[in-house]
Amino acid sequence: MFRPLIVIRHTPKIDFMKWHKFGFAFSALLMLSSIVLFVTVGLNYGIDFVGGTQMQVRSTTGPANLAAMRQKLDALHIGDVSLQGFGPPTDVLIRLPRQPGGDAAQEQAVELARKALGAGIDYRGIEVVGPTVGGELIRAGVTATILALLAIALYIGFRFEWQFGVGGMISTLHDVITTVGLFALFHLEFNLTTLAAILTVAGYSVNDTVVIYDRIRESMRKYRTMPFRDLINLALNETLSRTILTVSTVALAVLSLLFLGGEVLRGFSIAMLWGVVIGTYSSLFIAAPILAYVRPNRAAVARSGEAAKAPVSRTR
Amino acid sequence: MLYFANWKILLICAICALGVLLSAPNLFSPSLLARVPDVVPHKQVALGLDLRGGSYLLLQVDVAAAQRERLNSIIDNVRNALLDANIGYTGLAVKGDAIVFAVREPGRIDDARQALAKIDPDLTVAITPAGAGTVSFSAPATEQKRQLAVDQSIEIIRRRIDETGIKEPTIEREGQDRILVQLPGISDPEHVKELLGRTAKLTFQLVDTGASVDEARNGRLPIGDEVLPAEEGKAARVGPDAYVVKKRVMVGGDTLVDAQPTFQGNEPVVSFRFDAEGARRFADATRENVGKPFAIVLDDKVISAPVIREAILGGSGVISGSFTVQSASDLALLLRAGALPAPITILEERTVGPSLGADSIHAGALACIVGVALVVVFMVLFYGLFGVFADIALFFNLCLMLGSLSLLGATLTLPGIAGIALTMGMAVDANVLIYERIREEVRAGRTLISSLDAGFKRAFGTIVDSHVTTLVAGALMFWLGSGPVKGFAVTLSIGVLTSLFSAILVTRLLIVTWVRRWKPKVIPI
Numbered sequence: 001m002f003r004p005l006i007v008i009r010h011t012p013k014i015d016f017m018k019w020h021k022f023g024f025a026f027s028a029l030l031m032l033s034s035i036v037l038f039v040t041v042g043l044n045y046g047i048d049f050v051g052g053t054q055m056q057v058r059s060t061t062g063p064a065n066l067a068a069m070r071q072k073l074d075a076l077h078i079g080d081v082s083l084q085g086f087g088p089p090t091d092v093l094i095r096l097p098r099q100p101g102g103d104a105a106q107e108q109a110v111e112l113a114r115k116a117l118g119a120g121i122d123y124r125g126i127e128v129v130g131p132t133v134g135g136e137l138i139r140a141g142v143t144a145t146i147l148a149l150l151a152i153a154l155y156i157g158f159r160f161e162w163q164f165g166v167g168g169m170i171s172t173l174h175d176v177i178t179t180v181g182l183f184a185l186f187h188l189e190f191n192l193t194t195l196a197a198i199l200t201v202a203g204y205s206v207n208d209t210v211v212i213y214d215r216i217r218e219s220m221r222k223y224r225t226m227p228f229r230d231l232i233n234l235a236l237n238e239t240l241s242r243t244i245l246t247v248s249t250v251a252l253a254v255l256s257l258l259f260l261g262g263e264v265l266r267g268f269s270i271a272m273l274w275g276v277v278i279g280t281y282s283s284l285f286i287a288a289p290i291l292a293y294v295r296p297n298r299a300a301v302a303r304s305g306e307a308a309k310a311p312v313s314r315t316r
Numbered sequence: 317m318l319y320f321a322n323w324k325i326l327l328i329c330a331i332c333a334l335g336v337l338l339s340a341p342n343l344f345s346p347s348l349l350a351r352v353p354d355v356v357p358h359k360q361v362a363l364g365l366d367l368r369g370g371s372y373l374l375l376q377v378d379v380a381a382a383q384r385e386r387l388n389s390i391i392d393n394v395r396n397a398l399l400d401a402n403i404g405y406t407g408l409a410v411k412g413d414a415i416v417f418a419v420r421e422p423g424r425i426d427d428a429r430q431a432l433a434k435i436d437p438d439l440t441v442a443i444t445p446a447g448a449g450t451v452s453f454s455a456p457a458t459e460q461k462r463q464l465a466v467d468q469s470i471e472i473i474r475r476r477i478d479e480t481g482i483k484e485p486t487i488e489r490e491g492q493d494r495i496l497v498q499l500p501g502i503s504d505p506e507h508v509k510e511l512l513g514r515t516a517k518l519t520f521q522l523v524d525t526g527a528s529v530d531e532a533r534n535g536r537l538p539i540g541d542e543v544l545p546a547e548e549g550k551a552a553r554v555g556p557d558a559y560v561v562k563k564r565v566m567v568g569g570d571t572l573v574d575a576q577p578t579f580q581g582n583e584p585v586v587s588f589r590f591d592a593e594g595a596r597r598f599a600d601a602t603r604e605n606v607g608k609p610f611a612i613v614l615d616d617k618v619i620s621a622p623v624i625r626e627a628i629l630g631g632s633g634v635i636s637g638s639f640t641v642q643s644a645s646d647l648a649l650l651l652r653a654g655a656l657p658a659p660i661t662i663l664e665e666r667t668v669g670p671s672l673g674a675d676s677i678h679a680g681a682l683a684c685i686v687g688v689a690l691v692v693v694f695m696v697l698f699y700g701l702f703g704v705f706a707d708i709a710l711f712f713n714l715c716l717m718l719g720s721l722s723l724l725g726a727t728l729t730l731p732g733i734a735g736i737a738l739t740m741g742m743a744v745d746a747n748v749l750i751y752e753r754i755r756e757e758v759r760a761g762r763t764l765i766s767s768l769d770a771g772f773k774r775a776f777g778t779i780v781d782s783h784v785t786t787l788v789a790g791a792l793m794f795w796l797g798s799g800p801v802k803g804f805a806v807t808l809s810i811g812v813l814t815s816l817f818s819a820i821l822v823t824r825l826l827i828v829t830w831v832r833r834w835k836p837k838v839i840p841i
Contacts, residue, residue: 001841004700011759056672103376103661107509123504124672128665133374144796151788159781193731196793196801200738200808203789206784207742211749216776242752245698246745249691253741256687257734262679264366265734272738 006305013159016236016284017229017292023285027174034181046191047127049141051098051134053110054127056086057117063089072116078109091124093128103130141195143207148202149173156206160213161301163294168209171287175205175279182274189267197271205279208243209287215239216291220301228295247280320828328821335814338719359649359722364729364803367672367677370500374663375512377493379462382658383413386461391415393435394451401431405449414452422447422788429432463816464468464491465657470507473660475653476511494663505804515615515659516650520598523609527560529542540564547617547637559618561611566601567594575651577644578634584644585636588651595631603627612637614647680733687737688714695744698753701840705826706747706819713743713811720810729803735764739811742786749782750775755841763838768831772824779820784811 047054066083079097086093096113099105106128149169153253157165179198183190198283215235254276341349341358349358363662365372366466387410391424394415398405419428425443432441438457477485486498523542526784532543578587590598602624611621612635612788619637695703754771793805
């Protein structure tokens, strides 16, 4: 018979609760430094959010001469122009800052830049975002993130007990904040796709948390007198192999996006990769241990279990 | 567990087959698909502009400017109405979205109100007891005019784009007063932007030969006149840089029925033809003003100001100016398509050239294939035969996903491709949950059948709960995101839904079939 080559044979007996205070301290430090970085250094917002122009150009005459191009563009006095290599040596990503004077002024700057750069350049992609749209996208992005956090908390609170909702929201918030912190630390471009990645991270990290919560709830019903600390440890150990395996499959997909998906998806992949790792960590060391503090009502959990069980057994 | 109703088996197989059938067209080239009969589905996933190359423009219709212009044209009516009724007023002007004035004598406020009410039923007239008056469009009228302006703008933009010969453009309203234009295959939209950005309001107005531009600029502008700059042509300009013209419009461009670029001698010109009404008015105006110059005004700039040699009765004419061949044909196009009811600004432009799009498809597809391959190998390594079952389910999941995207006519963007890769990684999550559960039940000493049964049953609730949260995130992205992010949200959400089907039902069917057929003694995990 075709058996698996690798099997995790025994349920581990790791005392997660012994380490959870380190986890809390570590996460508090991570979140705090993320917030500090966000406030002091700030994010490297892409043009999606602040407006401006981004051009992907390719030199048709061999490797691009960044210095010469920069010189030509600086002579235009259209603000702080940034140039960076983008993939192969012929390719350059040019960013023009948002121009003063509304939406129409952005278009004029592009035209000036194209004239200044002259021939021998293939414009592979141009994106121009005016100030009006940029502001709206920031608002929509922030709204979406906040709503996602609330909706997730509400859903967990509704399916479990409210204490679980609180735990889920805190750990998701932790994942979102540290992802933002990562982007601030490495000065990675923060754009619309990054935001999509963050929302996906929020959804995914809760996935993990829900699986563990589900097991904790089940154990609460099964072992009504077991101390909470032990319950959490048991649930975490029982689901550990599952946690590792599912994280691995998603990580495999994300890694191939990161290395093969091209420059455009890089920011997205980095955010996803970090989110998957930190999301798993937070499920183990934040979301689960928090329950030992907010203490879901065991009687209520047991009751809801009986209520839920009855109709199910009848239909099956 | 072992019991699987026949209709359920049929339904699952049918859905899988449908998925394969609907996704299959994506493997073939469009030219090949054109030759297969219509009964075979041949809808392919539509590629977003970031993959197929093209230009995406978000335009804003400046409704407020159109409103201001309407108020400016009504201010004369207000003045006349007050003068006719012999009501003294001061400070008549357009301020914000209303015309303001002050009635001198408080006793005549009611008369003023009556006189002004006759102008237009859409206007709201309000005068305070102190005599401060405002005339503005009522809220429903403003709203209606806004709708109309946006609708007309869409229509005219469509005509202009159609005239340029661009294939398969999409032009749709976005939000309240925005228009989204998508032009596949256009990698240099400069020309289109130029055409869309122009209002193209054409008027014929008499030049006031009694006034000079210098005097007018020094504040001695005769009443009913205005100073308009000359159009800066591409060729060398002849004549003055501005004209004093009568505000009254002889004939407007809205009465044109045709305009074509042509040549007069060697010079590019635009010939035009009026409709009956326009022809009559043009004939009258030219007959009365033989020997005087009239200005051809486009968007408040004078293109040229020829002298009327004789009455023009035929209803057609020629606009000459300092045109190039290109600018003459552009003007003809704009005149044929009509004037925009309101100015338009470009809020956002995203253009992707064909080479970048092809690179993106290539990179995205490669990442997807490698990602899926890794997951497939991983599952076999860790679950053996059951891993193969999960991989078969994963295959149907991919088919169903592509099939749904094709069927829904959804657009696949680069982030969308990332979404596919990601959901492939997430889809096996349900399998892992089920298998781990089965493993536990086996360890707990249950029999083969009851372990399988319990594994599926117990994992089900967890799977649903854990997937709903991803769907919540997807829904929010779809609701609040734009363009590429929406594409990602769609693939992510569809992927989560199809993975629920494939990971739970397809896997279960495979395992049940395996148990029945081979009657195994142990579970190989």
